Amino acid sequence: MTSTLVRSAQIHSGTGSTAVGRRRRLGRIGINIGGVALAVLWAFPVYWMINSSFQTDAALYGATPQFLPFPLDLSNYATIIGDASFWSAMRVSALVTAISVVVALFSAFLAAVALSRFRFRSRTAMVIVVLVIQMIPAEALFISQYRMLDSWDMINSIIGLSLLYAGHSVPITIWMLKGFVDGIPIELEEAAMIDGCSRFGAFLRITFPLLAPGMVASGIFALLASWNEYTLALVIMKESSAATLPLWLKRFNVTYEATDWGAIMAGSALIAIPVIIVFLIVQGRMATGLVAGAVKG
Template identity: 55%
Template sequence: MTTQALTPPRRRSRAGARRILASVVAILFALVWLFPAYWMLNSSLLTDEELTSRVPVWFPARATLAHYASILGSADFWSAMRMSAAIAAIVVVGSIALGFFAALAISRFRFRSRMSLIIGILIIQMIPAETVFVSQYRMLDTWDLLNSVAGASLIYLGTNVPFTVWLLKGFVDGVPVELEEAALLDGCSRMGAFFRVTLPLIGSGLVASSIFAFLASWNEYTLALVSLTSSGSQTLPLWITSFSGMNQNTDWGGIMAGSTLMALPVVILFVLVQRNMVAGLTAGAVK
């Protein structure tokens, strides 16, 4: 009698202890992940003397905005910002438009060479980007697209569209085909059923694909290094390298401040769309 009465509280206490332990471990992992971002922000607010000191400064007691003022007053920074924003916008819109229709075709239709197309998409994703640098450079040079938004966007689309197609295919497969058939019975055309039924239900997939496409183009360095060789047509990752020098000549304050400003749009974007990045919006749709 006594043992049976004491068992539930003991189990609850053990379960509570496990939850507390799991929470502590999760907080420790989160601190490890957040430390590089904190160190970047902290270093961007330090003076040059503190940055070059042998003793690390963990908190900016004498915080300065001199590095940010220098960057925001630079015409090269705003030129690189416009270049990155234009390329990212084209890549996001192009990847979603091409990837959505390709995912619909692969998921909903059975056509000749369908499996070959799927295998081809997988193979393209497995090809290292470095192996096609020479051919990409020669292609852009032949088409007179070097050092241009169109040329860089074309290369980025070639690397992002296959991944977007594969990602959106999974979301389209999750939409019950019975919903589209019901829309067809109600008088919708095939295209109307896609846009009125399927498109709203894969909103989370479109948001996730857009985020991946944006990050891939916003942070990309190696492809930009190949296609944007002029100093006047650089993206933000290329522009940040201008602060690097030999040993003591490196402007670490400028690098950290520039990296913080570069990461700011990504953080804002995640804050705005985090609620939409949830899969499974179609759960219970048939019911």
């Protein structure tokens, strides 16, 4: 009788565990399907941009949309690449982005280290000020920023626009880097100082290499914010020779009586390529550095 009850309990427990496992698998499958659906929904505009860039005007304005760009038409890309103003805007955007990212990272790095590693009067107030500045809409500062650059004779200037972009990126970059610095135990620096390193040497040799992922992540954010910004550039860079890529794309659109959607899509794709290349390069180096550090550690 006892053995029969034990076997019955085992059977019921096995059935219950099987049902629970089945429900968990179904739940995971549902979550995966939902994730794939969201990914497709997110990626479809990018796919449609690339797809449209390889189609002729007749195909784009046809009654039936073409989801595959066959045969490929490269005339839209030839139009963009053959436009000298595109390369001028590419040079301006590259310089502005590079300067703003370097200035923002350097300034935010010093501020994040000071807020994380040192205790000083008004430290909490400074953190609050950084947060409040980040909450101010960029459009609310346009007039004062324009007058400031105008008094410095920096309208239509790469340096002037770069300083404004860096100023907009610094607050959020400080917050991001401060989180990474807080996550690195100060005991590592103290151990290096016991072994003979100075405070600066301990930070430079121990903490700074561990901040590489945070620097990369913050740099990517500042890069995207500067590369894609439109409204501030519209106010500051009024001359066509000083236009950034978003401004060039808008002005390229208004040069035609009818909107050349194929060329606009091709230009948008070409504008996105440098950012994608930089991201892929940085991502690979960051992953390699993390793996190498784990093996050495």
